[in-house]
Each structure stands twice: as structure tokens, then as C-alpha cells.
Amino acid sequence: MSAADERLPDFPSGGCAVVIGGSGGIGRAIALQLAEHGCDIALNYFSNVTGAEETAARVRRAGHEVHVGQVDLRDEAMVKSFLDEAAQHFGGVHTTVYAAGPYIPMRFVSQQPAATFRDVMEHDAFGCYHLAQASLPHLRTAKGSFTAIVTPAIRRYATRDVLSAAPKAAIEQIVKAIAAEEGRFGVRANAVGVGVITDGLYHALVDRGDFDERFLEASRQAKALKRLGTAEEVAEGVVFLASARARWITGQTLMVDGGYAL
Ligand SMILES: NC(=O)c1ccc[n+]([C@@H]2O[C@H](COP(=O)([O-])OP(=O)(O)OC[C@H]3O[C@@H](n4cnc5c(N)ncnc54)[C@H](OP(=O)(O)O)[C@@H]3O)[C@@H](O)[C@H]2O)c1
Structure with a gap:
């Protein structure tokens, strides 16, 4: 038997991939690439039902089944119901992707109200925690994977970006905790x-x-590749890490940032 014959499929044929943030730009690109890799998809919206329906229509056009529901990540019970429904509908959840997050006004710490910080932490860090807890029983059954979007600002801080860097630093630690604690059940994160x-x-x-031309030009120049990226380029990294091709990779953070955080 050749090495090619022995190669595992990238994703299991049963069950589904859950994409939280599926109504948004990065979540949509991830859902579409997962569908291209053979996955049925469960995706959510928070406020943008039209965006979720657009993603769902494109997943169906790619030949896969899709389940859409409203989820507010701040609501632990709602997150659990969505995961349980998705598992029941598709016969399991083998992949969870966290690609959600609120709009974040960019301000210096001296000008960012604590109430805004608290609100963003509730949506993002607590939201991701709720998602992880709701996913783990299903991921253990499937020996599946959890993949979360973070930011290179957790390695190389950019001014006015505390509302991105602080919750994402917490999320990176949640991911490491899952990797360290759940590996014995075959779950990767x-x-x-x-x-x-x-x-x-x-x-x-x-x-x-928040992003003016001066900021954007400085941002391009701060990257080794001297350009901004796309959601499709991000999705390539996410889908690889979620897939069986990354079966011996866990607890890692892959920077898909054009060489910003060097
Ligand atoms: N775009 C970038 O340059 C960039 C860079 C670094 C990191 N990120 C991070 O990548 C993630 C996705 O961002 P994006 O660019 O795809 O933004 P986006 O297009 O605005 O999408 C955000 C997604 O999060 C969902 N969402 C927000 N609050 C939620 C909540 N409480 N419960 C459930 N869903 C919620 C939104 O739902 P609705 O639209 O339905 O309300 C939407 O699906 C975010 O964490 C963001 O911080 C983005």
C-alpha cells in the first residue's frame, strides 16, 4: 500500500463542523473552505441573519448540508443548546471553529472605558470559553479539534489595540488549556x-x-510581505489546523499575518 493510500481523510464523513461567526467575513471563508473539504456545517449569526443565510446558501451550492441558528456567545445555555442541536442534527460535531468577536473601537488604554473592556471580554473571551465547554463532550466523542481566531498583537502589540489583544491573549490560554487537558481524549486545540x-x-x-489611510499604509509596511491579507488566506490556516493533516499539532498558535509578529 502506498503512502497516498494510507492517508487519512482530512475530516470524518459523519458529523459536522461548527463555525461560530459564520455570518462574518472570516467565519464565512472558513465555512466555505470546510465545505470544500467535505464538511457539513452548523453556523450561527448574532445579529446578521442575512449574512448567515448568504454563507449557508454558498455552503449548499458547494454540495453540503447546513444548519443555521442564532447564538449569543455571552449566553452559556444558548451556546450549549446550539452545539447539542448541531450534534443531534448531523450525528456529531468533529470540528469547532471560533471566528466571532464584536466590533472593537480602537483607543488608547487611557481613553478606553472599563465598561467597553468588560463588554468586549464578555463577547470574546467568555464567549470562547462557553463555546469550548459546550464543544468538548462532542469533540471527545469524535476525537475532534477546536480552532480559535486570535491576533498577532498578543506577540507584537500595536497601539490602540487593547480590546483585541487582551481577550485574544485569554483565548490563546484557553486553547492551550484544552490542548494540554484534552489530548488524552484525542482532542486537539x-x-x-x-x-x-x-x-x-x-x-x-x-x-x-479607526482605520485611515495612514494607519493602513503603516500596517502594510509593518508586515514582511508588505500587504494586507484576505479572509481566504486566513481560512487556509484554520482548515489545515482543524484537519487530520495537522493530527500531531496541538496547543500551537499559527500567525497568518504576512510576517507582522516577527
Ligand atoms: N478582520 C481582521 O482584520 C481581524 C484581525 C484580527 C482578528 N480578527 C478577529 O477575527 C474574528 C472575526 O472577525 P471578522 O473580521 O470576521 O469580523 P466580522 O465580519 O464582524 O464577524 C464577526 C462575527 O462575530 C459574530 N459575533 C459578534 N458578537 C457575537 C456574539 N456575542 N455571539 C455570537 N456571535 C457574535 C458576528 O455575528 P453577526 O454579524 O451576526 O452579528 C459575526 O459573525 C474576531 O474575533 C476579530 O476580532 C479580525
């Missing part, structure tokens, strides 16, 4: 640090003036 890309949250940050 990894993170992907996303540099500035021209999709998703980018549009709100440009519209609201």
Missing part, C-alpha cells in the same frame, strides 16, 4: 493569529475611521 486583512471587521473599522 490550536489558534490562528490574524493580521490586518481587507475583509470582515475591516469594513466597520474603515467606515468608523
